[in-house]
Amino acid sequence: xxxxxxxxxxxxxxxxxxxxxxxxxxxxxxxxxxxxxxxxxxxxxxxxxxxxxxxxxxxxxxxxxxxxxxxxxxxxxxxxxxxxxxxxxxxxxxxxxxxxxxxxxxxxxxxxxxxxxxxxxxxxxxxxxxxxxxxxxxxxxxxxxxxxxxxxxxxxxxxxxxxxxxx
Amino acid sequence: xxxxxxxxxxxxxxxxxxxxxxxxxxxxxxxxxxxxxxxxxxxxxxxxxxxxxxxxxxxxxxxxxxxxxxxxxxxxxxxxxxxxxxxxxxxxxxxxxxxxxxxxxxxxxxxxxxxxxxxxxxxxxxxxxxxxxxxxxxxxxxxxxxxxxxxxxxxx
Amino acid sequence: xxxxxxxxxxxxxxxxxxxxxxxxxxxxxxxxxxxxxxxxxxxxxxxxxxxxxxxxxxxxxxxxxxxxxxxxxxxxxxxxxxxxxxxxxxxxxxxxxxxxxxxxxxxxxxxxxxxxxxxxxxxxxxxxxxxxxxxxxxxxxxxxxxxxxxxxxxxxxxxxxxxxxxxxxxxxxxxxxxxxxxxxxxxxxxxxxxxxxxxxxxxxxxxxxxxxxxxxxxxxxxxxxxxxxxxxxxxxxxxxxxxxxxxxxxxxxxxxxxxxxxxxxxxxxxxxxxxxxxxxxxxxxxxxxxxxxxxxxxxxxxxxxxxxxxxxxxxxxxxxxxxxxxxxxxxxxxxxxxxxxxxxxxxxxxx
Numbered sequence: 001x002x003x004x005x006x007x008x009x010x011x012x013x014x015x016x017x018x019x020x021x022x023x024x025x026x027x028x029x030x031x032x033x034x035x036x037x038x039x040x041x042x043x044x045x046x047x048x049x050x051x052x053x054x055x056x057x058x059x060x061x062x063x064x065x066x067x068x069x070x071x072x073x074x075x076x077x078x079x080x081x082x083x084x085x086x087x088x089x090x091x092x093x094x095x096x097x098x099x100x101x102x103x104x105x106x107x108x109x110x111x112x113x114x115x116x117x118x119x120x121x122x123x124x125x126x127x128x129x130x131x132x133x134x135x136x137x138x139x140x141x142x143x144x145x146x147x148x149x150x151x152x153x154x155x156x157x158x159x160x161x162x163x164x165x166x167x
Numbered sequence: 168x169x170x171x172x173x174x175x176x177x178x179x180x181x182x183x184x185x186x187x188x189x190x191x192x193x194x195x196x197x198x199x200x201x202x203x204x205x206x207x208x209x210x211x212x213x214x215x216x217x218x219x220x221x222x223x224x225x226x227x228x229x230x231x232x233x234x235x236x237x238x239x240x241x242x243x244x245x246x247x248x249x250x251x252x253x254x255x256x257x258x259x260x261x262x263x264x265x266x267x268x269x270x271x272x273x274x275x276x277x278x279x280x281x282x283x284x285x286x287x288x289x290x291x292x293x294x295x296x297x298x299x300x301x302x303x304x305x306x307x308x309x310x311x312x313x314x315x316x317x318x319x320x321x322x323x
Numbered sequence: 324x325x326x327x328x329x330x331x332x333x334x335x336x337x338x339x340x341x342x343x344x345x346x347x348x349x350x351x352x353x354x355x356x357x358x359x360x361x362x363x364x365x366x367x368x369x370x371x372x373x374x375x376x377x378x379x380x381x382x383x384x385x386x387x388x389x390x391x392x393x394x395x396x397x398x399x400x401x402x403x404x405x406x407x408x409x410x411x412x413x414x415x416x417x418x419x420x421x422x423x424x425x426x427x428x429x430x431x432x433x434x435x436x437x438x439x440x441x442x443x444x445x446x447x448x449x450x451x452x453x454x455x456x457x458x459x460x461x462x463x464x465x466x467x468x469x470x471x472x473x474x475x476x477x478x479x480x481x482x483x484x485x486x487x488x489x490x491x492x493x494x495x496x497x498x499x500x501x502x503x504x505x506x507x508x509x510x511x512x513x514x515x516x517x518x519x520x521x522x523x524x525x526x527x528x529x530x531x532x533x534x535x536x537x538x539x540x541x542x543x544x545x546x547x548x549x550x551x552x553x554x555x556x557x558x559x560x561x562x563x564x565x566x567x568x569x570x571x572x573x574x575x576x577x578x579x580x581x582x583x584x585x586x587x588x589x590x591x592x593x594x595x596x597x598x599x600x601x602x603x604x605x606x607x608x609x610x611x612x613x614x615x616x617x618x619x620x621x622x623x624x625x626x627x628x629x630x631x632x633x634x635x636x637x638x639x640x641x642x643x644x645x646x647x648x649x650x651x652x653x654x655x656x657x658x659x660x661x662x663x664x665x666x667x668x669x670x671x672x673x674x
Contacts, residue, residue: 009192009200012307014455016186016446017257020381020438021179025345029178056391057348063358063365063394065351142178176343184381196451219567221452227562247473249465250518255442257457266462268565276566279453279466287518292473308452 027057030070032142038134041070042108050109054144075132075147077105078158080166082116082124099124103150104163111166117149126167127157195224198236203310206300209236210274217275221308239273242297242317246270246277250287260313265290269314283313326540327419328550329646329671331361332639337500337529337627340436346375346385350392350432350532357428357534361546365394368536370424371401372415374408374431375631378443389432400424407431407596408533408635409657409667415537416556425539431632432532440528440630447660449563460661461525464599465517467570467662471601472519474571479519482600483510486523486625489603493622500527500627526598531629533636551642551653555583555670558657565662573602576609576656579668585610588672591650592617594637596624596657605663606656620644634658638669645673 024032027043031054034041042053043066050059051071058065082101085094099116101124116124117133130150140146192200195211199222202209211222212235219227226233248267254260259281268277283299284290296314304310333356335349358364371393375386382388386403395401404411408431415427435443441459448454448463471477484507493499510523536546543550559575559582561568568574580586593616597603603625612618619625621640624633634657641653650673657667 008197009204009305010197011189011191012200012451013187013189014307014450016184016188016454018184018378018381018438018443020182020184022182022381022437023177023179023342023345025348026176026343027348028345029176032178056388057345058351058391059394060391061394061396063351063354063392065355177345179342182381190450192451200451221449223564227564227567247466247470249462249469249520250515251459251462252515252517255439255457255459257442258459259456266456266458266466268466276564279456279458279565281456292469308455 025057027055027066031055034070035144035146036140036142038137038140038146040073040075040105042073043070044068051107052110053105053108053112071107073105073107075105076153077103077108077130078163079116079124079126079128079130080104080111080163081126084121097121101130101150103130104166109166114147115149116151118151123152125157127160127163129153129155129158193224195222195234198222200307200310202238203308204304206241206304208239208241208271208298210239211235212237218273219276220271220274220278237273239271241271242295243269243271243274245282245290245292245294245296247292248282248290250290259309263287264313267296267314269296280308280311281313282315284316289316325420325422326552327416327537328540328543328547328552329535329638329642330538330543330547330550331357331536332533332643333357333360333535334498334533334632334636334639335531335629336498337527337531337629339500339528341434341530346380346382346432346434347388347391349434349530350389350430353532353534354392354428354430357536361536363426363536363546365399368426368428369400370415370418370427371399372403372411372427372429374404374406374411374635375433376405378438378446379440379630380434380437389430393428406659407631407633407657409596409638409669410558410634410659412535412537412635412638412669413556413558413667416553419537419539425542427537428534429537429635430532430534431635433629433631434530435630436528436530444661459517461517461520463565463661464525464602465520466565468524468599468601469519470570471605476571477601477604479511480507481604482524483507485600485603486510489619489622489625492620493626496621496626498627499622500529502622502626520599524600526624526628529627529629529633531627531632533629533632533639535635535639535642547646549646549648549673551645551671551673553669554672555585555668557582558665558667560660560665563660563664568662570662573605573609573663573666576606576663576666576668579666580610580654583668583670585654585668585670588652590616590652590654592620592641592644592653594621594623594641594653594655595619596634596637597663598624598628598658600625602663606666610654610656610668617650634667638671641669641671645671648673
């Protein structure tokens, strides 16, 4: 509010607040319910057999429903690409700097965005094998946050050709 | 995501979207809102001589830029109204009221605002209303808290 | 003008609240049904255009996710309007006119039940002088309705008769939301929602989606035995501010109908997307529809109102009646903005 009568009103604060219900939908709900039990579910495209993870109900390449049985995936894979984040964000309660990674789970054809822990900034690299570190079972909810972070497994790197099309 | 309920096949929660933008007004609306703070209502003169309230930067018919501000009265006549039995939290008054198109004396187009009339029976097209000013002002169109039935009564 | 036709149409049911599926999941089976019925694969489609509004369900960039239902690999030529899918169809039609597309997939979807729709609609008003007062969509329509009633344009009984007609017609439409036999007198005995409007005067809040295929003449003949040829297509917009408009008629519908040549021949069917009973009357009058015209055989917007898809569905419903041979000439209507601010008219003819 501009209470100073000597100045013209040139700006107005016009707040908009809208309340919504949010329904995750069938596919995301199946995914989230499974993760509450510590299971990672993908879905297969009926056209080319590619496995989508997380699932969204359709294959965005072919536009067909991913209607078949879900595919259970292991909680390990390799880093497809990564970024070292040094900029704070109100919504991300992580200590800076942290390592944002895209992980290709073994058996999946799409990548998962997460963070890497138990690794120095110097060691992280593309192809690094990683595995999920879960919260204690009693804290699991319908959230991808059940996985605290991924950590290096020490296995030999995944060959570049095994993940190049996901970069 | 924290589910608050669980329908047959979908997890469900609630969310609030809030947009906290400030809006810059430009010269015409800046004059309008500056005048409102001073309990005055301004319109703008169109090329045909008529006065449009609230003012716009352009003539809606020709698109010609217009800027001659004209003060109009803070009372006028209800041209149409809609009685809101159950106001929503965001709406200007917590009790039943009317949205109304109000043609202020001196204006040729009606202003959209609210009439705080108490009861639907008190509302009538053609009734005279007067602005009730908010305290403090400087916050926009809500500087007019509401219009109220003007004593003296109905009819143009 | 390059001949183009509607050759296939699909829609979801209009539901008061689709809790189990998100917007994309509502759309997926509609697109699937459409492509299957037309016998088309993604490689056949050379333009995709959609209409939706992220504000309805509060999902930012939902229109990008909507493309998941279509499939976008190899990358597709695509566009989007923050309006009803009927306006997306207009863009596709223009694209075909320019010769840069022969076959386009057009869809619209909305899930307004996730928010408080009448309040969400206040965001389409002037953000300085109107939105801060949060005039809900029903109140805005009620201001116009009272002017129409007190100005001798229509009575509340005539308005209720539109609801009765549309809900009766909707009994034949398995996708409709509000259907059945009602009496004008009984409807008028109901209390006001926002005076002077009663609940039956307002289109329902509906979640849903619609999609159709528009094709150039050569392609249309290959896909459909009796294509619904688009013989006129126009949309016209009035100012946003109610104060400077004539609210007792729909001047933009009149002009759109005139430009589209709606009255160059007998109209068998008219499908109208007017979301309030008095607005349906205003659109009927603007189109000059007489008693011989079958108005809203599907039930129209008053029987099912999936915002952003409802206008496209009207065109699809009209086209389906041409293709089935039930009608030779049809007019479909879509609208946008407060109190019929912007109106679209599509004229369809059979062979």
